[in-house]
Amino acid sequence: MLNFKHDIPTKLYFGEGQIKKLASSLERFGKNVLFVYGGGSIKKTGLYDEVIKILKENNFNVTECDGVEPNPRITTVERGVNLCKKHNIDVVLAVGGGSTIDCAKAIAVGRYYEGDDLWEMVKTSWHLAKALPLVDILTLSATGSEFDAGGVITNMDTNEKLGAVYTYPSVSICDPTYTFSVSKYQTAAGSADIMSHIFEGYFSRTMDSDLSDGIAETVLKSVMKNCKIALEEPTNYSARANLMADASIACSGIPEYGKKETGWPCHAMEHELSAYYDITHGVGLAILTIRWMRHILNKDVTVTERFVKFARNVMGLEGDDDRTLAFAGIDALESYFKETGIPMTLCELGIDDKHFEAMAAHANVDGYLKDAFVALTNEDIVEIYKACL
Ligand code: NZQ
Numbered sequence: 533m534l535n536f537k538h539d540i541p542t543k544l545y546f547g548e549g550q551i552k553k554l555a556s557s558l559e560r561f562g563k564n565v566l567f568v569y570g571g572g573s574i575k576k577t578g579l580y581d582e583v584i585k586i587l588k589e590n591n592f593n594v595t596e597c598d599g600v601e602p603n604p605r606i607t608t609v610e611r612g613v614n615l616c617k618k619h620n621i622d623v624v625l626a627v628g629g630g631s632t633i634d635c636a637k638a639i640a641v642g643r644y645y646e647g648d649d650l651w652e653m654v655k656t657s658w659h660l661a662k663a664l665p666l667v668d669i670l671t672l673s674a675t676g677s678e679f680d681a682g683g684v685i686t687n688m689d690t691n692e693k694l695g696a697v698y699t700y701p702s703v704s705i706c707d708p709t710y711t712f713s714v715s716k717y718q719t720a721a722g723s724a725d726i727m728s729h730i731f732e733g734y735f736s737r738t739m740d741s742d743l744s745d746g747i748a749e750t751v752l753k754s755v756m757k758n759c760k761i762a763l764e765e766p767t768n769y770s771a772r773a774n775l776m777a778d779a780s781i782a783c784s785g786i787p788e789y790g791k792k793e794t795g796w797p798c799h800a801m802e803h804e805l806s807a808y809y810d811i812t813h814g815v816g817l818a819i820l821t822i823r824w825m826r827h828i829l830n831k832d833v834t835v836t837e838r839f840v841k842f843a844r845n846v847m848g849l850e851g852d853d854d855r856t857l858a859f860a861g862i863d864a865l866e867s868y869f870k871e872t873g874i875p876m877t878l879c880e881l882g883i884d885d886k887h888f889e890a891m892a893a894h895a896n897v898d899g900y901l902k903d904a905f906v907a908l909t910n911e912d913i914v915e916i917y918k919a920c921l
């Protein structure tokens with residue numbers, strides 16, 4: 533087990549009715565609130581009205597930044613930063629899924645960015661420290677943005693989608709009932725994203741971090757069980773609550789404590805798909821994960837042991853031949869993804885091989901994925917993309 537640091541300053545209020553903590557969570561930062569939200573789901577569910585009522589009753593001055601896109605754009609970050617400056621904002625309130633929270637994080641940091649070009653900030657934000665405080669209300673279980681400092685911003689002009697470290701939310705309000713309205717497609721995609729956050733750490737060369745592996749395996753089993761229930765019964769509180777808690781833990785770094793870093797290869801490859809084709813993150817990940825697993829298992833026999841562990845402990849399979857069992861675990865995972873109803877090929881998303889070389893070069897810039905669980909070259913990545921067609 534390797535050395536690690538635990539440093540998550542976010543306060544999570546989890547469970548039905550926790551919106552009662554909203555006013556006090558904002559109050560200590562000031563009265564001027566930037567209310568950031570997406571394309572309108574919170575208006576349909578009534579959450580928008582609930583939030584506005586609380587803000588008005590408690591005499592907050594509210595400025596709205598609406599229309600945050602899935603795969604949030606740098607242009608929306610720019611709009612939000614301008615609003616912060618113009619209205620002397622004290623605290624940012626994000627209400628929505630990962631895209632809304634990510635965008636709000638970039639706005640919170642962008643408020644203090646001294647340069648003119650916020651895209652430059654996105655490229656260099658790893659080193660920025662000062663940010664407006666951020667409070668969020670989560671409405672979709674997927675990214676874990678409510679419990680980490682990361683954010684992913686897209687520039688459609690340059691076909692770039694870049695992750696960076698911005699700021700942790702001060703407070704995240706996680707009420708599973710707000711996810712009752714999430715569509716089957718987004719429920720399945722979000723669940724695939726949660727699982728991918730686990731896979732990216734679980735498939736590591738560190739074999740003796742029992743706590744991390746145990747957490748990882750438990751989260752994977754919980755997601756598969758509860759996603760299926762949520763797809764059948766969207767208002768099943770227990771299923772939605774488990775998915776929400778799984779999401780927060782999965783991307784928090786906790787399931788990777790004590791483990792060798794992997795560079796998160798499937799995320800590196802998926803961000804290229806989203807940057808070029810604006811696809812749903814979790815769907816891209818599910819498609820890639822299966823092909824990446826088969827590719828590295830074929831390429832490097834030494835990873836068989838890890839895949840056998842996955843097949844036995846997560847997929848519940850048994851068998852005497854390790855190689856057969858390792859591949860059977862991947863097949864079982866593919867069957868699970870198919871059952872959730874999301875597309876499992878790039879062709880279904882209208883994607884062909886036109887940009888694969890450029891995407892591979894960018895995903896692997898400066899040989900970034902040479903330290904992955906199994907080192908990936910640009911050629912490997914192109915092969916994986918092709919296997920996804
Ligand atoms: O925009 P609205 O109208 O709110 O609708 C959204 C959107 O269309 C809808 N939705 C959200 N909550 C809903 C709902 N619909 C009905 N009822 C609700 N309660 O769902 C759609 C997708 O929302 P989005 O926020 O885009 O989804 P998600 O949470 O999956 O976020 C995806 C983004 O997060 C990034 C991804 O790359 C992508 O840009 N990621 C962020 C990470 C992080 N911060 O740590 C890590 C992840 O790996 C990921 O890269």
Ligand code: ZN
Nearest residue numbers: 675725728813
């Ligand atoms: Zn993800």
